Amino acid sequence: MVSIRQPTLVAGSSNTLRDAFGDALVSLAASNPSVLALDGDVAGGTGAYKFRNEFPDRFVQCGIAEQNMVGVAAGLAEAGYLPFVCTFASFMLRGLDQVKLAVAQNGLPVTLVASHPGLDTGPDGASAQCLDDLAIFRAVPGLQVFSPGSPFEVAEIIAARGNASGPAYIRTGRSSHEFREDPGVPFRLGQPRLLREGTDVTIAATGVQVTRCLEAADLLAREGLSAAVFSVHQIKPLDASRIVRSANQTGLLVTSEDHSVVGGLGGAVAQACAGTATDFKIEINGVADSFGQSGDSDELASYYGIGPSEIAARILELTGAEFQRH
Amino acid sequence: MQDSQAHLGRLDELAREARGLALELIYGAQSGHPGGALSVMDLLVCLWDEANPRTLDAGKRQRHLMDHDLILSKGHSVPALYALAQVSGLLALENAAAGLRQLGSPLQGHPDTRFLPWLGTSSGSLGQGLSFACGLALGAKMSELSRKTFVILGDGELQEGQVWESFLFAAHHQLSNLVAVVDRNMLQSDSSTEDIMSLEPLSNKFVAFGWHVLEVDGHDVVEIRRSLEKAHLERGRPSVIIANTVKGKGVSFMENEPAWHGSVAMSETEYRLALGEIAQGRR
Numbered sequence: 295m296v297s298i299r300q301p302t303l304v305a306g307s308s309n310t311l312r313d314a315f316g317d318a319l320v321s322l323a324a325s326n327p328s329v330l331a332l333d334g335d336v337a338g339g340t341g342a343y344k345f346r347n348e349f350p351d352r353f354v355q356c357g358i359a360e361q362n363m364v365g366v367a368a369g370l371a372e373a374g375y376l377p378f379v380c381t382f383a384s385f386m387l388r389g390l391d392q393v394k395l396a397v398a399q400n401g402l403p404v405t406l407v408a409s410h411p412g413l414d415t416g417p418d419g420a421s422a423q424c425l426d427d428l429a430i431f432r433a434v435p436g437l438q439v440f441s442p443g444s445p446f447e448v449a450e451i452i453a454a455r456g457n458a459s460g461p462a463y464i465r466t467g468r469s470s471h472e473f474r475e476d477p478g479v480p481f482r483l484g485q486p487r488l489l490r491e492g493t494d495v496t497i498a499a500t501g502v503q504v505t506r507c508l509e510a511a512d513l514l515a516r517e518g519l520s521a522a523v524f525s526v527h528q529i530k531p532l533d534a535s536r537i538v539r540s541a542n543q544t545g546l547l548v549t550s551e552d553h554s555v556v557g558g559l560g561g562a563v564a565q566a567c568a569g570t571a572t573d574f575k576i577e578i579n580g581v582a583d584s585f586g587q588s589g590d591s592d593e594l595a596s597y598y599g600i601g602p603s604e605i606a607a608r609i610l611e612l613t614g615a616e617f618q619r620h
Numbered sequence: 621m622q623d624s625q626a627h628l629g630r631l632d633e634l635a636r637e638a639r640g641l642a643l644e645l646i647y648g649a650q651s652g653h654p655g656g657a658l659s660v661m662d663l664l665v666c667l668w669d670e671a672n673p674r675t676l677d678a679g680k681r682q683r684h685l686m687d688h689d690l691i692l693s694k695g696h697s698v699p700a701l702y703a704l705a706q707v708s709g710l711l712a713l714e715n716a717a718a719g720l721r722q723l724g725s726p727l728q729g730h731p732d733t734r735f736l737p738w739l740g741t742s743s744g745s746l747g748q749g750l751s752f753a754c755g756l757a758l759g760a761k762m763s764e765l766s767r768k769t770f771v772i773l774g775d776g777e778l779q780e781g782q783v784w785e786s787f788l789f790a791a792h793h794q795l796s797n798l799v800a801v802v803d804r805n806m807l808q809s810d811s812s813t814e815d816i817m818s819l820e821p822l823s824n825k826f827v828a829f830g831w832h833v834l835e836v837d838g839h840d841v842v843e844i845r846r847s848l849e850k851a852h853l854e855r856g857r858p859s860v861i862i863a864n865t866v867k868g869k870g871v872s873f874m875e876n877e878p879a880w881h882g883s884v885a886m887s888e889t890e891y892r893l894a895l896g897e898i899a900q901g902r903r
Contacts, residue, residue: 354758357792362751362785369755372681372741373763377755391745392782396752399742400733 311467312409314445316341318452320348326456328376340409342380364389367404368396383408383424398434403458411465412552413586413594420585429557431463432530438462439530443504444473447527450481467502469591474508484528492522496541500526500559503550509602534566541574548577555580631841635665640898641703645720647891651883657700659805659865666844667770676710682740689756691740693749694774695730702727747780757798768797776808779817790858791830798858799851805867807878831860838863870898
C-alpha cells in the first residue's frame, strides 16, 4: 500500500484565486518596475485593485473597452514594459482578435489574467461564466495557458511572469474555497504536481477543481478506493508525462475542469495521449456543452456534475465492476 | 525639420520611386492592394522622414532603429512601406528579391513582425494599429521619453469599433505625443465610404472625441510637414491629421476606382502604362 499524502488546509490571507493574484502582482511589481496593470473597470473584481492601491502611477485605466485594452498592452510591451491585462474571462474574449494579432503574432510578453472563469463565477449567471476560454486560448499559437489550483500556484506563476519573454493567459477564480495545499510538493513551472498519491485511479484536475478532486479522493478513500490527484497548473504547453505514467499504473484517468468538456484540460490530455501507447481509459469531467445559470459556485458545480460527490460517484461507477472482483 | 527645396524635392522623388516599386512588387505577386498603396505614399514618405530610420537591421525593433515609432494600421498598404524602405536603401536586397507575398519571403502580404521586427507591429486585421500606437505613446510618456508615435489609418478602417475605443483612450490619457494620420481617400473595398457606412462629418467626430484635428492635402509634402509641426506643438491632447488623398494616386486608370483597392491581377499592359505615368510624375 502506497502511503497517502494528505494535503492540508493552508491558512493564508487569500481564499480566492483572484485575491491571490492581486497579492502576487503587488509583490512582483515591488521588485520589477516594468510591471504595469491594465484594467477595464473591474479592478475590484479581478484583484487588480490591490495593485492600484500600491502603484497608482503604474495602473492604466482602459475603461470598458477590451479590444483597445489588449492592443494598448501590446504597444506597452513593445515599448519595454511588462503589462498585465486584468478583466473577467468572458470579457477577455472581446479582445480575442487583438490577442491573436497584436499580442501573440508579435510574440510580446503580455500577461492576460482572467478572473471569473467557469461556474465559479456563480450568481452573475451564464453571460459572465466563461466556460470556453481554455479551449479558445489554447488554439492561439505561442500563447501559454495557465490555470492554477491554489493561491500558492497563482503566486508562483505570477512571479515567473517577471521574466516572461512571450505571451500568456492565466485563469484565476472568483469564489472562496478552502484551498488545500501540500507545501512539501515542489513547484516547477509547467510540471503537474502530484498532491495526493493513489493506486486505483488517476485524477488530473485544474483550477478550483483541484480542491474539489482532493475532496472527491477523500470520499473515494472511504469506499476503499485510492485516487492519485494531480494539479495541472499549465494547460499549454502541457507536460502530461507524469500523468500518463500514473494512469498506466491505475488504468483510469479522469480529468476535471470548471470548463466545457470541449477543448480544455480534457481535450489537451486526450490529445497528449493520442499516438502514444497508453493502457487506460480517459474520462473527461467538465461542463457538458452548455451555458450555465445563476447559483452559488458549489451548488452549480454539483448541478453540472463537477462537484466532489458527483466526481466520486462517477469514478465509483467507472471502477465498480473492477472493484467487485477485489 | 529640414525645409530646404532640395530636401522637399528629395521627398517627392522618394515617393515617385517608391510608387513605381510598390506597383512592381504587386505586379510581381499578381496580388496586393495598389489603390491604397498609392494614396498613402506621400504621407508615408513624410512620416518616414520624421521617424528617421537609420538602418533597418532585420532583427531589431523600431525603438532601436528609429527616432520615433511609425505604425501602419492599414496593413494592406504595406507594399508602399516595403518599397519606401528599399528605395531609401534600408531594406536588404535579398529581402526585396524574395518577392512580395511569396512563401518564406519577409515581404508578407500584411505586416508581420516575425519576419521584419522593424515594422513595429503585425497588422492587417483593421482597427488594431491605433490601440498599439496608444500603448507605444503611453509607454514613451511614462518613461519620460521625447519619442513620438505616428500611426496611419485607412478611412474605411474607421468603421471598426475598436478605433473609437482608442480615440477615447488617447484623449483621456492626454497622449499629445501621438499623431494619427487618416488616409482619407473616400473609398473602401466595395465602394465609397459614404455609401458603405458614412463617416462624415469626420472632423466633427474627432473634435467631439477631444482630439486636435488638422486637415491637409495628403499629396502635398509641404502641407503634410506643416501639419506635423503643428501636431508636435500641441499639448495635452493627441492630434489627428485628416489627409485628403486620391486612391490610386499617380495612375490615371486607378485613380478613384474601387476596383483597384483589392487583390487584382494587373496585366502587363496596365503595368507598363502605370509605370510610365508614375515616371512622368502625373500629379
